Amino acid sequence: MSEKINITINGMPVEVEQGKTILEAADQSGVIIPSLCYHKDLCVAGNCRVCVVEVVGQKRLSAACATPCEEGMEIRTNSLNVRNSRKHIIELLLSEHNADCTRCYKNGNCELQNLASEYKIMSQDFIPLAPQKKYTIDMFSPSIIKDNSKCIRCQRCVRTCAELQGVNALTVAFKGDEMKITTFFEKAMNDVVCTNCGQCINHCPTGALVERNYIEEVWEAIANPNLHVVVQTAPAVRVGLGEELGMQPGTRVTGKMVAALKRLGFDSVLDTDFTADLTIIEEGHELLSRLKKALVDKDKSVKLPMATSCSPGWIKYIEHMYPEYLENLSTCKSPQQMFGALVKTYYAKARKLSPDKIISVSIMPCTAKKFEANRPEMHDSGYRDVDYVLTTRELAIMIKQAGIDFYKLEDAKFDRLMGESSGAGVIFGATGGVMEAALRTVYAVVTGRDVPFENLDITPVRGMEGVREASIKIENPQPEWAFLDGVELRCAVAHGLVNAKKVMDDVAAGKSNFHFIEIMACPGGCLGGGGQPIPTSPEIRQKRAEAIYAEDAGMPIRKSHENPEILKIYEDFLIKPLGEKSHHLLHTHYVGRNRF
Amino acid sequence: MAFESYQLKRADFIFKNENDWEKILSRTLSRPPQEIINELMSSELKGRGGAGFPTGLKWKLTAEESASVKYVICNADEGEPGTFKDREILSLVPYKVLVAMAVCGYVIGAANGFIYLRGEYKYLVPELNKAIKEFEYYCKEINHNFNISIFLGSGAYICGEETALFDSMEGKRGEPRNKPPYPTSSGYMGKPTVINNVETLAHTFTIFKYGAKKFYDLGVQYSRGSKLFSVSGDTPKPGIYELELGMSLQDFVEEFGDGDTKAVQVGGASGFLVPRKKFAETAIGYKGKLTGISLPTGGSMMLFNSSRSMYNVLDNYLEFFKEESCGQCTPCRVGCQQLYSGIKAVKRGEKPAQYLDKLLKLTETMQLTAKCGLGQSVANSFSSIVENFREEMIY
Missing domain, CATH: 1.20.1440.230 (NADH-ubiquinone oxidoreductase 51kDa subunit, iron-sulphur binding domain)
Known part of the structure; x- marks a missing residue:
């Protein structure tokens, strides 16, 4: 218990814990202090100065986000002095900002715009500075567009890239009027270590960093009668989409989402969860085959721990940062890319469609998926496996454009053939979910019994701790897996690349004794992905995670290997896990990249 | 309101070449730290870099911190336009600064000191290193453990701000930090740090040698002691002058002006411009009872005559x-x-x-x-x- 101190905010007595900032104290007492550079996920910067307040007795105003409360402090958050200063600061920010709001992708969801509206900045007294600076827009990345003319230098993206992701692709350069947020040697975003995770987009208060959107392309495909447009939806989208359409964080909208997609005009609305289940079968068998090689054949060339490969942000990170460990990655494609490869082969065949007439669209909580779909390796169907990747936010835009009243939609069901999934596929959307799903299946395959956890809920791998560890002891296995008897399967789960770094540094130092590690590039896993609704915060991600696990608990099938469509695809098409077809369509390879 | 002193008085302490620094060092190091702090506090020496924080109090606050590692930093990032006194101190009487740093280390419990030297003063490094070597040799002889190293800045004006200076030393982009915490509790590498301007440190040498009273007797109330002024602009005698604090600007202009002085910029580019009509009512010193203005930065005095726009x-x-x-x-x-x-x-x-x-x-x-x-x-x-x-x- 930390000590309590007494302060007053606008004359109102408030008791706060020692060490809390003025902003936190105000927040707990229902006083809103506007801020821009402050973000709950990040360290305090105190550089926008929008949150300035008056502390009685002090000559200058204090930044509420950066000033700790002290006993007896009298704080005024709305004095004339504060209001005038704050208004000045907003005016200054606007004078440096390309305030062409109606032509901005973030129009309507911009923190600076909201402040300008609150403070009714109606005239432009100061000299517009943005036109004097020769800005160029970085549009080279397939995932992220960076427009410095809209940047307010709050450095939230820089702190995100450094603190949450440990990537440091974005950094501050130059000083004074030339100070800007840029990359190593001012290269384009696709030329640097950027993992395309999109966390910078999620944390940007303005339109300086946005996803590259493919909305018009998808509308055109839908409108083309000669094309069969298939859409897949990732697990995390169904617990995020509602927020973008005005619902509370944690609202599950699976049925409404499917209904909306059908109304948008997609020819078939399918589920990435299906290929999540498929990933589990393939990846689970890959893990078992690696264990067999290591334990029975004593093959020293087998790389352990095996790391998951579902998160394209993580893939690009390891390609840049730990290229010597690429063989530790599972060769399984991500569920999105497995889906894409199957749509233009298995699905096309079953539906008697020509694959060149199929457009495959995916709805993802992710911007790195846009890059992934663009990788040259991802053409195993003979065509580009996934044509367009839309984020959760882009889908919400399309729903609004189509005039769909989302609240009033009746729930609908996914179409069949690659639309069925298990609860294990759903939890892919949360950190630890792939691990949990894999353990449910691997344990069952090896022992013939369910994992020894109540309701199949493997709670040790759940939660929001940056790195989590768990182990399961295998006892009385089936005869063919006898070599695993008594083996303790050790696993680790990490989310946020800064935590991935911790795990990988341990692996590199030889300190890691794990067999299997799950890494997701984004905080909270896909549900906190760079394509998810803005804002994000630990509380919001917690709500989305709860929704994911509720979705899983409510599914009739909870284990990937019991999904009937999965059984069917192996029977009709793939024949067996890690088989020749799988190898060709569902597995891939990685490329080492430089850091600079 | 009347001033305690109107007169311009020259002083000669800083550049007086003292050939007994070894003696002063060992004598001061034999005194209890608290006594040294008291001496500094009674001298009323205030920081000569700009902000004017009481030096004794700064040392005291840092000494009271319980951390095992602390640092002493000499801020020699003299970048204010029109200020050029610190480089003169470091070229002519570097040992005064070194002695002061060692004493500070002794008082607060620090074994390492750094001189953050303005990048443009790189040419001072060889001579300064020679002085440091000699100084450290003597410290070893008297069994006093204190190391001093030079850190060269990279040219950003802002790095003279103490917390930006720490960031710069730590290898980061030099940007001022949020305060609190103040350097006395969390400075360089997050450790308690005393950071003093070159001139401030040189003045402490005077105090160690001659005692607080000698220093206190100079200047006026709230603005004790002498101060180096970098005089430039439209003046027949530009240069560095040590003057007692509290003089009126009128006196100053009469001494240094060219007879046509229209205005004086006091305290460098971040200071204030005083027009002719306010010379008489302006005193040069720290804020306090004086009606005039403070010395916001390092003592730069730029004179402008009527030909200037x-x-x-x-x-x-x-x-x-x-x-x-x-x-x-x-x-x-x-x-x-x-x-x-x-x-x-x-x-x-x-x-x-x-x-x-x-x-x-x-x-x-x-x-x-x-x-x-x-x-x-x-x-x-x-x-x-x-x-x-x-x-x-x-x-």
């Missing part, structure tokens, strides 16, 4: 600040650009003269809300020049 002077200052603001906080980064573009727009007639009033209001916001001491003072030159020479801004 105050618009050009201001334009020059603002161009400097819009480039040298670190750029992190809004009021300083954008504020400087607005002031700079603003006076140009008024001059060209693109904005009405009343726009200057809007900008004056903006300078109030900059003073109130900027993150660091620099940001809070950049607009001083603007407000003092525009208020006193408004017509020169417009026509």
Whole structure:
């Protein structure tokens, strides 16, 4: 218990814990202090100065986000002095900002715009500075567009890239009027270590960093009668989409989402969860085959721990940062890319469609998926496996454009053939979910019994701790897996690349004794992905995670290997896990990249 | 209100070549730390770098911290336009600074000291290193463990701000930190740190040698001791002068002016401009009972005669600040650009003269809300020049 101190905010007595900032104290007492550079996920910067307040007795105003409360402090958050200063600061920010709001992708969801509206900045007294600076827009990345003319230098993206992701692709350069947020040697975003995770987009208060959107392309495909447009939806989208359409964080909208997609005009609305289940079968068998090689054949060339490969942000990170460990990655494609490869082969065949007439669209909580779909390796169907990747936010835009009243939609069901999934596929959307799903299946395959956890809920791998560890002891296995008897399967789960770094540094130092590690590039896993609704915060991600696990608990099938469509695809098409077809369509390879 | 002293009095302590620094060092190191702190506090020495924080108190606060590792840093990032005294101290009497740093280390419990040297003063490094070597040799002889190393800055004006200086030393981009915590509890590498200006340290040597009283007897109430002034501009005798604090600007101009002095910029580009009509009522010293203005930075005195356009002077200052603001906080980064573009727009007639009033209001916001001491003072030159020479801004 930390000590309590007494302060007053606008004359109102408030008791706060020692060490809390003025902003936190105000927040707990229902006083809103506007801020821009402050973000709950990040360290305090105190550089926008929008949150300035008056502390009685002090000559200058204090930044509420950066000033700790002290006993007896009298704080005024709305004095004339504060209001005038704050208004000045907003005016200054606007004078440096390309305030062409109606032509901005973030129009309507911009923190600076909201402040300008609150403070009714109606005239432009100061000299517009943005036109004097020769800005160029970085549009080279397939995932992220960076427009410095809209940047307010709050450095939230820089702190995100450094603190949450440990990537440091974005950094501050130059000083004074030339100070800007840029990359190593001012290269384009696709030329640097950027993992395309999109966390910078999620944390940007303005339109300086946005996803590259493919909305018009998808509308055109839908409108083309000669094309069969298939859409897949990732697990995390169904617990995020509602927020973008005005619902509370944690609202599950699976049925409404499917209904909306059908109304948008997609020819078939399918589920990435299906290929999540498929990933589990393939990846689970890959893990078992690696264990067999290591334990029975004593093959020293087998790389352990095996790391998951579902998160394209993580893939690009390891390609840049730990290229010597690429063989530790599972060769399984991500569920999105497995889906894409199957749509233009298995699905096309079953539906008697020509694959060149199929457009495959995916709805993802992710911007790195846009890059992934663009990788040259991802053409195993003979065509580009996934044509367009839309984020959760882009889908919400399309729903609004189509005039769909989302609240009033009746729930609908996914179409069949690659639309069925298990609860294990759903939890892919949360950190630890792939691990949990894999353990449910691997344990069952090896022992013939369910994992020894109540309701199949493997709670040790759940939660929001940056790195989590768990182990399961295998006892009385089936005869063919006898070599695993008594083996303790050790696993680790990490989310946020800064935590991935911790795990990988341990692996590199030889300190890691794990067999299997799950890494997701984004905080909270896909549900906190760079394509998810803005804002994000630990509380919001917690709500989305709860929704994911509720979705899983409510599914009739909870284990990937019991999904009937999965059984069917192996029977009709793939024949067996890690088989020749799988190898060709569902597995891939990685490329080492430089850091600079 | 009457001044305690009007007179301009020269002093000669800083550059007096003392050939007994070894003796002073060992004598001071044999005194209890508390006694040294008391001596400094009774001298009323205030920081000569700009902010004027009481030196004794700074040492005391740092000494009271319980951390096992602490640091002493000499701030030699002398970058204020019109200030050139620190390099002279480091060239002529470096041992005074070194002794002061070692004593400070002894008082607060630090074994390492750094001189953060302005990048442009690189040429001082060989001589300074020689002095340090000699000094450390002597310290070893008297069994005192204290190391001093030089850290070269990279040219950013902002790195003279103490917390930006720490960041710069730590290998980061030099940007001022949020305060609190203050350096006395969390400075370089997050450890308690005493950071003093070169001149401040040199003055402590005087106090160690001659005692606090000798120092205290100079100057006036609230502004004790002497101070180095870097005199430049329209003056027949530019240079560095050690003067007692508390003199009136009138006296100063009579001594250093060319007979046609129109205004004096006191305290460098981030200081204030005083017009002729206010010379008599302005005293040079720290804020306190004096009606005049303080020495916001290092003692730069720039004299301007009637041939100078105050618009050009201001334009020059603002161009400097819009480039040298670190750029992190809004009021300083954008504020400087607005002031700079603003006076140009008024001059060209693109904005009405009343726009200057809007900008004056903006300078109030900059003073109130900027993150660091620099940001809070950049607009001083603007407000003092525009208020006193408004017509020169417009026509």
